[in-house]
Amino acid sequence: MEILDAPFVKAFVNLANDGYTHGYHERNGGNLTYWIEKEEIEQIACHFTPDNAWQEIGTEVPDLAGEYFMVTGTGRFFRHVKDDTINTCGIIEVDETGKRYRILWGYADGGRPTSELPTHLMNLEVKKKLNGGKTRVVYHCHPVNLIALTFVLPLTDAAFTKELWQFMTECPVIFPDGIGVLPWMVCGSKEIGIATSEKMKEYNAVVWSHHGIFVAGSTFDETFGLCHTIEKSAEIAIKVRSMSPTKLHTITRPMLRDLAAAFGLKLNEKFMR
Ligand code: 13P
Ligand code: ZN
Numbered sequence: 001m002e003i004l005d006a007p008f009v010k011a012f013v014n015l016a017n018d019g020y021t022h023g024y025h026e027r028n029g030g031n032l033t034y035w036i037e038k039e040e041i042e043q044i045a046c047h048f049t050p051d052n053a054w055q056e057i058g059t060e061v062p063d064l065a066g067e068y069f070m071v072t073g074t075g076r077f078f079r080h081v082k083d084d085t086i087n088t089c090g091i092i093e094v095d096e097t098g099k100r101y102r103i104l105w106g107y108a109d110g111g112r113p114t115s116e117l118p119t120h121l122m123n124l125e126v127k128k129k130l131n132g133g134k135t136r137v138v139y140h141c142h143p144v145n146l147i148a149l150t151f152v153l154p155l156t157d158a159a160f161t162k163e164l165w166q167f168m169t170e171c172p173v174i175f176p177d178g179i180g181v182l183p184w185m186v187c188g189s190k191e192i193g194i195a196t197s198e199k200m201k202e203y204n205a206v207v208w209s210h211h212g213i214f215v216a217g218s219t220f221d222e223t224f225g226l227c228h229t230i231e232k233s234a235e236i237a238i239k240v241r242s243m244s245p246t247k248l249h250t251i252t253r254p255m256l257r258d259l260a261a262a263f264g265l266k267l268n269e270k271f272m273r
Contacts (some may be wrong), residue, residue, distance in 0.1 A: 001043045003105060004085060008040050011220040012089070014072055015139065016081035018224055024141035024231070025078035030212070031114035034220070035124050036068040048104040054095055055102065059118040061125045062098035069094070071120065073111035078189075087111065087258045096122070107247070115188035116140055123216055124199040130201065135216050137223040142212040145234035151208040152241070156180050160207055160269045166242065166251045168233040170261055174226060178268045179205040187211060201244045205230055 003009055012034050019025050019032075064143045067091050072081065074090040090106025092113055104239070105111070120138045127135035153159045161178035165171045180199030185192045187208070196214055199206040205226055213230065217223030240247060253272060259266050 003044050003047050003054045003091075006040060006044055008034060008036060009085070011268040013082050013085055015137075015220045015243075016072065016078050016089075017027075017226050019059060019139070019141050019227075020078040020081070022143075022228070022231075024143050024227070026142065028075045028077055030078055030139075030141040031072045031091060031116050031120065032112075032140070033072075033117075033120040033124070033138045034070045035133070036065075036070060037136075041068050044105075048091070049102060050102075052103045055062040055112070056100060057083050057101050057117060057121060059122055059193055060099050061094065061121045063125045063128055064094050064121055065096050065098040067094050068092070068104070068120070069124075071113040072119060073113060074115045075106050076111060096142045100174075101183035116193075117270075118188075118190050119144055119193035119214065123192040123200045124196040125216065127216055134218045137220055138214065138216050139211060139227060141225050141227060143227065143234070145238045146213055146231050147210060148238055149234050150181075150207060150211075155209050156157050157181050157203075158203065158271055161268070163237055164230060165271070166254065167236040169251060169259065170228070171229060171233050172256055172267055173231045173265060175203070176260075176265045176267050177203050178271050179203050179207060179230065180197055181207045182188070182209060184211070186207045 016032055019030060024030060071092060072089050081088045086106055086108045090113060091104045092101040093104055094101050094190060123138045124135060125128060155165055156179050157178060160181050180203040182195050185195060196206050200216060204216050215223050215227045217226055255268060
């Protein structure tokens with residue numbers, strides 16, 4: 001099978017294009033990783049170049065040793081992923097120690113994986129320990145309204161979860177665990193990867209203050225849908241806050257309890273106080 005015809009590659013490209021058309025990716029902003037299934041690799045392995053040099057990941061992910069990932073390239077623009085996949089994206093293999101990777105396909109004009117590779121892989125490793133490898137997609141983008149909220153809300157998991165839950169009824173249904181928030185940190189580092197993956201132990205979404213968001217999920221649709229839902233609620237929050245400093249109505253705690261009962265949800269109790 002040609003690599004560009006593989007269903008996971010098409011889904012990867014679709015997400016990148018969706019993110020771009022939603023305005024989440026100015027210039028080279030954002031990055032995307034898919035943890036490729038072994039059967040999917042077998043179908044395309046004949047196109048790989050297996051003799052590229054091993055390079056440092058910048059962190060250790062021993063639980064992902066020997067695994068394969070499709071990853072967007074550093075400095076590459078999401079707007080070009082659809083029409084220029086081979087230059088904007090690549091497929092990598094992690095070595096037996098979990099410390100190095102090599103390029104098997106893509107980054108054709110001399111590129112390499114995103115600078116946020118440590119965070120992407122550490123998130124997948126943390127999720128693997130929790131759910132045995134169900135989480136396959138990690139996505140990072142720069143949605144305007146969510147970033148704007150990080151300048152006016154306390155930078156806590158509770159403040160963001162409560163804010164977003166109360167502005168759109170679907171939010172507690174889509175992210176009943178809530179979302180995590182990190183203070184401003186230097187991006188592209190092992191440290192922000194450690195901090196993000198700590199939050200990923202509890203949530204599927206982590207806000208990077210004044211920067212963007214990381215989301216994780218088992219499918220491309222689920223992962224993008226989570227980000228889309230969070231950003232939409234953030235947009236409503238911004239509009240309401242811009243219209244008036246106070247609200248006449250809100251989604252109250254008893255309403256959240258009714259919702260939980262109706263949908264069989266287990267809402268994170270620490271955000272119900
Ligand atoms: P890359 O171009 O290295 O993927 O970085 C973009 C980004 O959003 C950094 O956080
Ligand atoms: Zn970023």
